[in-house]
Amino acid sequence: MSVQMPVSLKSLAAAALLGGLFASGSALAAATIVVNFVNNAGVGYNDSTPVDPVGGNPGTTRGEQRRIATQHAANLWAARLDSAATIRINAQFTGQTCTETSGTLGSAGPIGNDRNFAGAPFANTWYPSALRNKIVGSEQSPGAAQLQINFNVNLGTPGCLPNSPWYLGIDNNLPAGAINLVVVLLHEFGHGLGFTVGPTSGQTGARSSGSPSIWERFMLDNQTGLSWFQMTTNAERAASAIGLNRLVWTGANVTAEVPNVLRFGVAGATISGPAAGAAAGVLKVGEASFGAAIGATPFFGEVMPVATQAGETGPGCNAFNTANRTAVNGKFALVSRGSCNFALKAKNAQDAGAVGLLIQDNVAELGDAPSALGGSDPSVTIPAVRLFLADGNRLRDALARRSRTSSGVFVSLGLVVAQYAGADSQGRVKLFTPNPFQGGSSVSHYDTSAVRNLLMEPAVSGDLTQSVMPPQDLTFMLFKDIGW
Numbered sequence: 001m002s003v004q005m006p007v008s009l010k011s012l013a014a015a016a017l018l019g020g021l022f023a024s025g026s027a028l029a030a031a032t033i034v035v036n037f038v039n040n041a042g043v044g045y046n047d048s049t050p051v052d053p054v055g056g057n058p059g060t061t062r063g064e065q066r067r068i069a070t071q072h073a074a075n076l077w078a079a080r081l082d083s084a085a086t087i088r089i090n091a092q093f094t095g096q097t098c099t100e101t102s103g104t105l106g107s108a109g110p111i112g113n114d115r116n117f118a119g120a121p122f123a124n125t126w127y128p129s130a131l132r133n134k135i136v137g138s139e140q141s142p143g144a145a146q147l148q149i150n151f152n153v154n155l156g157t158p159g160c161l162p163n164s165p166w167y168l169g170i171d172n173n174l175p176a177g178a179i180n181l182v183v184v185l186l187h188e189f190g191h192g193l194g195f196t197v198g199p200t201s202g203q204t205g206a207r208s209s210g211s212p213s214i215w216e217r218f219m220l221d222n223q224t225g226l227s228w229f230q231m232t233t234n235a236e237r238a239a240s241a242i243g244l245n246r247l248v249w250t251g252a253n254v255t256a257e258v259p260n261v262l263r264f265g266v267a268g269a270t271i272s273g274p275a276a277g278a279a280a281g282v283l284k285v286g287e288a289s290f291g292a293a294i295g296a297t298p299f300f301g302e303v304m305p306v307a308t309q310a311g312e313t314g315p316g317c318n319a320f321n322t323a324n325r326t327a328v329n330g331k332f333a334l335v336s337r338g339s340c341n342f343a344l345k346a347k348n349a350q351d352a353g354a355v356g357l358l359i360q361d362n363v364a365e366l367g368d369a370p371s372a373l374g375g376s377d378p379s380v381t382i383p384a385v386r387l388f389l390a391d392g393n394r395l396r397d398a399l400a401r402r403s404r405t406s407s408g409v410f411v412s413l414g415l416v417v418a419q420y421a422g423a424d425s426q427g428r429v430k431l432f433t434p435n436p437f438q439g440g441s442s443v444s445h446y447d448t449s450a451v452r453n454l455l456m457e458p459a460v461s462g463d464l465t466q467s468v469m470p471p472q473d474l475t476f477m478l479f480k481d482i483g484w
Contacts, residue, residue, distance in 0.1 A: 033074040035091050121483055176343055180464070190475055216228035240433070268417070294413055303334055361386060
């Protein structure tokens, strides 16, 4: 994502609302999806602001373009799902938590869960309502919605990620800085269709009426050797939800496709040199969805810091001045996060002659590895990675002894661990379990260490496609595991 703070894609259970209907499907569809657009006149999906057609979207008002993009995403899901029961979705644009540097793009979840219905594969197990209907072959409550989705109506306006507006095109040709609504739609549909641990609480481990969710059968804690289904206490599950690098998905369909989707090799930054001091060693990194991909041949260079310039909101946000250009020319540039997007920092560093970019986090560590750097800019050709705050601080301490043009500190970006990126040593995909717990994100997402980036990670990336299938993605494989 091309923003400087993680943009979360949260699950939300909500009551059904009234609104107009919009049916979608395709000649190849195995399911019928009906979307209820529930905004009032002039708002959200009914916004009458004139706009020009964009990226294959012929709509001439903002609301019409939003409806067309939603139809497009619904068609993509309908083509993959196998259900004789109509899938109904309540959708709206509303205000969401947002600042100049961070925000919630969307929120979604099932409207209701069911257990012990006719044909249920497992007794006393909660299934999201759309999956229950698929298994039974009919709607439990004819005409009622099974999913609720909400999107941030203020995105791209002052006070809400002003440099990262929605992209309403359906061609996946994302402009630099923008956020792809179709991809976010696919993600949120995924939560509502069942990509969630709910109604079990990820934070407390408590089960609704004492019954596990279908997800718990496939969530294995590598430290205890127990699945959530096998754990007997809420405390065990709560501890697992914040156990860094220990919770994995064991479903056979996902695991079988890991070699076809994830890269073999985990990236890291190896710091060395006569002035490296306490910074020396291998650092975990979050990779970028733009610029040069990290592969078998490492990128190597000397590291120099970038100073914040007068008039800019953060280091690297403006074209580099003479001092910064002199410092980073032919070297890796080190900057901290700020209020401009990651791809812009990379482009400014590249234009100044840098051969790579290290972006230091400005918040404490939350996961097993730093989150990926989202964003999109085809003109960026240098590698860029994110560093943990503590690792960046040690690196800055070493760089404090630099001269104007040399630091004596070097970095090598390459593949440092021989296993699939985003999976454990047995090839099972990791789930997102940061410490502290992140409401709406923890447990109910794939981990951010996955490479390639996956649709159901907690933050959207600019390199995501519109596919939920291998070799681009693993979302539908998980749906097959839980019974779709």
